Amino acid sequence: MSKLKEVNFWFIYAVISFLIVISALLIFYYEWLINKNQYAQNIINFNKISVQNSISSFRSQESILKILGENLLELDTLNKPENGRKLIDDMKKVNKGLVAFGLSKYNGDLVLVSNMENNKALPNLLTNKYSRRSFEKARDSKKMLLGRTYFFKKMNKWVIPIRIGVQLEEKVAVMTAGIEINGGDTVLNIKELPENITLQLIREDGYLQFKNPVKEKLEEVYYKEVDSFFFKEINKIKQYSSKVITTNIEGKKSMLSIIYIPEYKLYSLVSIPYEEMTKDFNKKLLISMTLLFSLLLVLYFLFNYSIKIQTRTRNQLDFIAKHDILTGTYNRYSLNEEIRSRIEKKENFFIFFLDLDNFKYINDTYGHLIGDKLLKEVAKKLKEKLFRRDFISRNAGDEFIILVNERNDETARMIAKKILDIFTKTIKVDNIEVFTGACIGISKYTSDSKITSSGLLNQADMALHRAKEDRNSYVMFSRAIYGNRKEIVQIETHLRHAINKNELFLMYQPKINAKTKKIVGVEALLRWNSEKLGFISPEKFIKVAEKSSIINDIGEFVIKESQKDILDVWRETNSKFELSVNVSPRQLSSIKEMNRFKKIILNSNFPNDKFIIEITENIFVGDVKRIILFLNTIKSYHISISLDDFGTGYSSLSILSKLPISELKIDKSFIHNMFLNEENMKLVKSIINIGKDINLKVVAEGLEEQKELDLLQSFGCDIYQGYYFSKPLSKEELISYIKTRH
16 A cells, blocks of 8 residues: 555656656747747847948938039039039048048049048059949949948058949049948947847858958958858848848857848848857756746746736837837827827817927938937927926927816916927037927817817917917917918919919019119019919918929929010010029029029020029028039029028128129118118118128119108119019010110
8 A cells, every 4th residue: 555655656756747847848948939039039120220220321321422423523523623622521521430532533533532632643443453343333323332341551441432423414423432340430330239249241242341240350351252151041032021040150050130132232141149049048947947846936937037028028019109219208199099088088188289490401410310319308308398297299200299288278378488498599419509499389179179189180280380480489279270271271272283274474573773764674573363262462372382392393484484575575675684583492492403493594595694593591591501502503604693682581791791692682671661760771771881892783672762762872772673663564564664764
């Protein structure tokens, strides 16, 4: 009996031991799979980040090379290298991740290299064995190509050569630069590279383009082909989505994530050795094997560990699902849920729709990294200014939406002012003083409101658009705003078809010489008589056009139609005078639009020396240097440039002295206010004197009375324009007007 009991005991013990061992093996096998899958997902995610970083860096450098190349060609640098010296050196200063910029001829001769005197012997890129193949491809390609990584002796640095062919009319050249791969400023370096992870970019020819970290000598890395067996293995995978394989790397079994980048014909590889993956796992296995005597305890710790991991992951995913990762504020999904919840509970609250001013300009000037940090800083300051119960969310881009539990309109206004106070001072981002204004649109929900969440957001958006008409302001939604918004939508809708329907037409207001009283020019003024909306004031429809791409088509129409009309007037009256056309800042807002504008002018048969473009001071809100460079190009075609509405915008005397203008137009508001007080009169006289001092013609706009004429003549004004002499005239009326005066 005792023996039976003993056998039964050992049997039970054996079964329990067996179950414990099997359970432990199953559990650890499961844990190993989780561990392996986590590492696989980590290297996949890191590889995707690395690919996006590489693509973003290369595209950024491609844009820089193309723009710089076109500007150097405009400066005739191929023939006169020193013309481009300052530009190419300045570009090198602001692009620290690049070793140097170079401009070469189609035959491979380098004509200009940044920070290198032109009298130094510059190499030919077609004769260099490391640059020849990529140069031959790049000079006939509109896409940037990467050359093989090599050691640039003159700079004592390892670089990735990048090249792109550029063309301006019949001028063809190749822009080249080198991305530094082993310095702190390299654009490819990822500062927080996880430990034990290796990142590689491999070319289609089997050579390494980039590796981080590098433990060997750089010559052994970049001048030798990758192991042929290994390269055949990765060369089978030509897909943009990540593929994970197990392979031997440098004699170690490793997990490898592969993504093919077709745009630059590179394989992005992220790898981690298995021995690194198993370190933590082996420790847990050793500890757990010593604790196998208690299945409950082992299971408890294992399941407790798993539950903690799952809970942490679930909390992280929940946070990601409800929050904006960049700023830590709530996201749009959480915002919609919160508004819906408050509406269901019949709570009273306000929606503040906040939009930053000039955020795109800050991004373009300082880079997206500074833009992102600015958004973080704004979110931080909003949290500091508002109560914890206030709901702050980031809608998109530079927009924030805030929900405030308040009943009183006056309190809402005070909160709006408190928010706008944030933007009255510069915000410091990475030792850079950045100034950005903001506008706020406000909508209100009360318990008796019958409106949806989308309706509330739409009201706040309409109020925001109204607030943007002024700087650093807020507007509360009202029915009047709804009507105004509706009118704007109608104007934009019908304006898109106005040219094709022949609804747009031009009037011409004469410009009269101060001494001879003869007509010396006309200004083309656009008018619109809509079939559906009737006559629309230019002050209304021009603003709408400037906020969309319509203004570029309208600008082209005005130039072509006015030149055609004035050529007819010249023939009919046997007299020639200048034609002035207004140019919107939007028409010069990018290189693409500048080139379109230049093409229109160059393809015209109107004599350039009789053509004037009028710009306003608002044009200098953007990239002043680029705009001045473009205006100098326009002037080189013998086209005159006039600064319109002087004194009402952003320009200063320092900018005025740098502008290639030949004419200054005093805004009519100054003319009308001359007799209000002595200060206004002195101001007009000073503007005329400034123009005279820098050899500019001065035009007085809006002249309506004899006493204004007498005073302006005593100040020495050159040219007059206004109803005193003539209202704006049609082409036929202008012909009659000229014949009468002559």
